[in-house]
Amino acid sequence: MSRAAKRKPVTIDEIESFLDLVARLMGKFPRQAELMTPIWRALERERDKRVETNTILAAAQARLARSPNHTMD
Template identity: 90%
Template sequence: MTRSAKRKPVTLDEIESFLDLVARLMKKFPRQAELMTPIWRALERERDKRVETNVILAAARARLTRSPSHTMD
């Protein structure tokens, strides 16, 4: 098994924590803050993808509760 196969996916809370960390670093090192914007953008993209996935999964579950003839197994 490869190392990446063993790793658990990063959670939404972890992504938010990393955004907080980058924000603190930007404040602490204002002259280098612009260099951190690609990291910020990447974290925001990952956060947005996780949120969108969670919304889709919740919508699918809600649809199944409204339609008892369809069950998710």
């Protein structure tokens, strides 16, 4: 098994921490801040995808819990 296969997915909190880091770098280096916008956008997209996935999984669990036939066959 490769190291990548063993690695846990990055969490939303970790992505938020990286956004904080990029924001600090943008503030510290304002002349280069525009160069960091692709990184910012990528982090936001990844965060938004993970939030959406978590929302969908929670909705599916809620639907399953209230379903009269909630056995997994």
